[in-house]
Amino acid sequence: MDWSAILSNTAQGLLSPATMAFALAALGLAMHFGFAGLLNFGIAGFMAIGAYGYAISILTFGFEWWQGILVSLVASVLFSLLLGIPTLRLRGDYLAIVTIAAAEILRLLFLTNAFVDVTGSADGLSGYHNSFRAANPFPEGDYGFGPWTYNNIEVWVLILGLITLAICAFLLLLLMKSPWGRVIKGIREDEDAVRALGKNVFAYKMQALIIGGVFGSLGGIVYALPSAVNPGVYVTSLTFFVWTALLLGGAATVFGPVLGAVIFWVLQAFLSNVLPQLVSSGILPFISSIQASTIRFILVGVGLMLLVIYRPQGILGDKKELTFVK
Amino acid sequence: MSSSSAKLPGKPAAKTIGLHVGTIRPGVPKVDPIITMDNVSRKFGGLVAVDVEHLEIPRGAITALIGPNGAGKTTLFNLLTGFDKPDTGTWNFAGKSLAGIPAFKVAQMGQVRTFQLTKALSLLTVLQNMKLGAKDQRGEKLMFSIFPFLWKAKEQEIEEKALELLKRFKLDTKKDDFAASLSGGQRKLLEMARALMTDPVLVMLDEPMAGVNPALTQSLLEHVLNLKKEGMTVLFVEHDMHMVRHIADWVVVMAEGRVVAEGPADEVMKNPAVIDAYLGSHQDTDLGTVTGRITLPPKGKK
Numbered sequence: 068m069d070w071s072a073i074l075s076n077t078a079q080g081l082l083s084p085a086t087m088a089f090a091l092a093a094l095g096l097a098m099h100f101g102f103a104g105l106l107n108f109g110i111a112g113f114m115a116i117g118a119y120g121y122a123i124s125i126l127t128f129g130f131e132w133w134q135g136i137l138v139s140l141v142a143s144v145l146f147s148l149l150l151g152i153p154t155l156r157l158r159g160d161y162l163a164i165v166t167i168a169a170a171e172i173l174r175l176l177f178l179t180n181a182f183v184d185v186t187g188s189a190d191g192l193s194g195y196h197n198s199f200r201a202a203n204p205f206p207e208g209d210y211g212f213g214p215w216t217y218n219n220i221e222v223w224v225l226i227l228g229l230i231t232l233a234i235c236a237f238l239l240l241l242l243m244k245s246p247w248g249r250v251i252k253g254i255r256e257d258e259d260a261v262r263a264l265g266k267n268v269f270a271y272k273m274q275a276l277i278i279g280g281v282f283g284s285l286g287g288i289v290y291a292l293p294s295a296v297n298p299g300v301y302v303t304s305l306t307f308f309v310w311t312a313l314l315l316g317g318a319a320t321v322f323g324p325v326l327g328a329v330i331f332w333v334l335q336a337f338l339s340n341v342l343p344q345l346v347s348s349g350i351l352p353f354i355s356s357i358q359a360s361t362i363r364f365i366l367v368g369v370g371l372m373l374l375v376i377y378r379p380q381g382i383l384g385d386k387k388e389l390t391f392v393k
Numbered sequence: 394m395s396s397s398s399a400k401l402p403g404k405p406a407a408k409t410i411g412l413h414v415g416t417i418r419p420g421v422p423k424v425d426p427i428i429t430m431d432n433v434s435r436k437f438g439g440l441v442a443v444d445v446e447h448l449e450i451p452r453g454a455i456t457a458l459i460g461p462n463g464a465g466k467t468t469l470f471n472l473l474t475g476f477d478k479p480d481t482g483t484w485n486f487a488g489k490s491l492a493g494i495p496a497f498k499v500a501q502m503g504q505v506r507t508f509q510l511t512k513a514l515s516l517l518t519v520l521q522n523m524k525l526g527a528k529d530q531r532g533e534k535l536m537f538s539i540f541p542f543l544w545k546a547k548e549q550e551i552e553e554k555a556l557e558l559l560k561r562f563k564l565d566t567k568k569d570d571f572a573a574s575l576s577g578g579q580r581k582l583l584e585m586a587r588a589l590m591t592d593p594v595l596v597m598l599d600e601p602m603a604g605v606n607p608a609l610t611q612s613l614l615e616h617v618l619n620l621k622k623e624g625m626t627v628l629f630v631e632h633d634m635h636m637v638r639h640i641a642d643w644v645v646v647m648a649e650g651r652v653v654a655e656g657p658a659d660e661v662m663k664n665p666a667v668i669d670a671y672l673g674s675h676q677d678t679d680l681g682t683v684t685g686r687i688t689l690p691p692k693g694k695k
């Protein structure tokens with residue numbers, strides 16, 4: 068077993084564009100579910116909008132990278148409105164069904180051959196990096212140390228990702244500590260009670276949906292920044308991975324989703340390195356090393372189940388909340 | 394066991410009189426109505442839950458809405474507050490038509506209600522529950538919320554007001570507990586206190602006394618009487634006729650969706666239509682005995 072390689076790869080999981088993308092998307096879900104009680108099972112759709120919106124604006128419309136980001140954000144707001152207007156008046160579980168369906172529709176639209184010139188169909192999109200890399204303030208060379216050594220392009224992606232994540236987390240913190248956040252949490256508990264106190268519940272829920280959606284699409288952009296947009300990524304299992312990260316850290320917290328995303332990716336990196344090696348060194352019998360690396364997804368599922376049953380409030384969640392079964 | 398009602402002071406609170414115009418009958422006009430309804434009806438499938446031809450609620454008084462289970466009292470509350478839409482009818486509050494006005498706007502106009510099944514916001518603290526009721530907090534707007542200096546001062550004001558109300562309702566020691574940890578009766582109190590945070594014009598309480606212990610019932614009645622003193626109008630649903638008798642200036646009786654009688658408490662309770670609606674066959678029993686929390690006297694003693 069090559070422990071140094073395993074550990075070094077695991078350490079990289081701590082700080083990667085994927086980790087930050089998950090953290091952003093999980094923050095969006097925290098806004099939706101943890102604070103506002105909106106069951107969004109279509110976070111992968113919001114991430115797809117971010118990634119495709121960014122890549123398509125650059126490739127098809129020749130926009131600058133930052134214009135691409137703006138286009139993505141506007142698109143995610145429109146998507147939230149489209150989802151929310153018909154469903155936010157209905158009971159919570161309807162939103163879950165609609166969001167999961169909407170994310171699938173979106174994915175299939177990006178995947179279909181009909182729009183291959185724009186979306187790249189099954190090949191996805193790539194080669195949209197010129198404008199972004201031209202704006203890179205870091206001169207060529209290596210940065211960092213040990214497992215965290217990056218070239219100037221990777222550093223640029225990471226720095227932008229970190230800044231975005233920090234801004235979003237800070238914003239969410241401010242929002243949830245404000246009277247606005249109080250109304251949002253009240254809606255999560257009982258929207259009729261909040262309505263009876265004169266608050267426009269629909270408008271609040273829509274605002275929460277939009278904010279969380281923007282976070283999700285920012286996550287999608289960060290995911291797409293380093294290399295390419297691949298339609299195989301934005302599937303329903305992505306949604307459930309982000310949910311795992313959220314529940315792991317604590318749904319009704321701001322730092323929980325970030326912590327959850329980090330743990331998720333560190334574990335993923337660790338398992339995807341260690342499991343095949345366990346097979347090749349004969350410790351894990353009966354399976355091939357390819358099978359071994361998919362076992363980690365089974366473990367994610369089992370982990371999610373255990374989490375929801377035994378620690379539903381997550382690592383950073385308030386223990387007191389557990390005392391009260393809803 | 395001694396009854397709660399026995400603890401009420403012998404004399405009912407001073408009543409506001411002269412509320413109506415003309416002879417007392419269902420739908421009698423009021424001198425100064427705050428709510429006026431015409432032909433308000435609501436059907437659930439084949440069941441007519443509410444069918445009110447005409448009803449006026451007097452301003453500045455305490456009106457009790459009574460009637461047997463399933464009479465349509467809660468449904469009428471829902472219609473009046475925008476939580477449900479009637480099939481027909483018009484109604485207005487303080488001169489403004491309320492048809493098609495959403496519930497949150499009705500509340501903003503000063504008509505605030507509580508629910509028969511208490512709605513405490515479980516995972517908010519008692520104090521947060523209270524603050525949520527406050528009006529005119531700019532910080533509740535998304536754009537202002539991220540700049541604390543724009544709403545901190547108001548928040549301080551709101552907190553003081555909330556603490557004062559909590560003290561009145563004997564909940565001040567619970568202020569930092571989750572509302573979920575309160576008892577059923579305490580939740581009723583919290584819900585009522587929270588409604589008062591909105592500075593309402595009309596307070597609509599759906600069975601505020603249900604599940605509240607006798608000692609607390611007494612102070613709750615005082616609270617309700619205080620609301621009137623402070624110039625608010627109160628409309629409440631209650632099954633215990635002793636309490637109704639004690640504080641209500643005016644009583645509206647519903648049965649099977651209709652207003653079958655109204656008038657001052659003592660007169661209404663003698664009304665044959667009311668006795669019929671409540672008692673059916675037990676017409677020789679006193680209404681207070683059947684509806685109040687009082688042990689029935691042994692047969693023959695009466």
Ligand SMILES: Nc1ncnc2c1ncn2[C@@H]1O[C@H](COP(=O)(O)OP(=O)(O)OP(=O)(O)O)[C@@H](O)[C@H]1O
Pocket residue numbers: 437440441442460461462463464465466467468469509
């Ligand atoms: N959402 C609903 N769907 C169907 N029927 C309903 C609904 N709400 C109320 N009803 C019916 O309407 C009638 C009136 O109900 P309502 O809740 O207004 O009674 P109430 O006077 O408040 O009774 P209680 O004193 O028991 O609270 C009842 O027969 C009830 O079954």
Ligand SMILES: [Mg+2]
Pocket residue numbers: 466467468509599
């Ligand atoms: Mg009722």
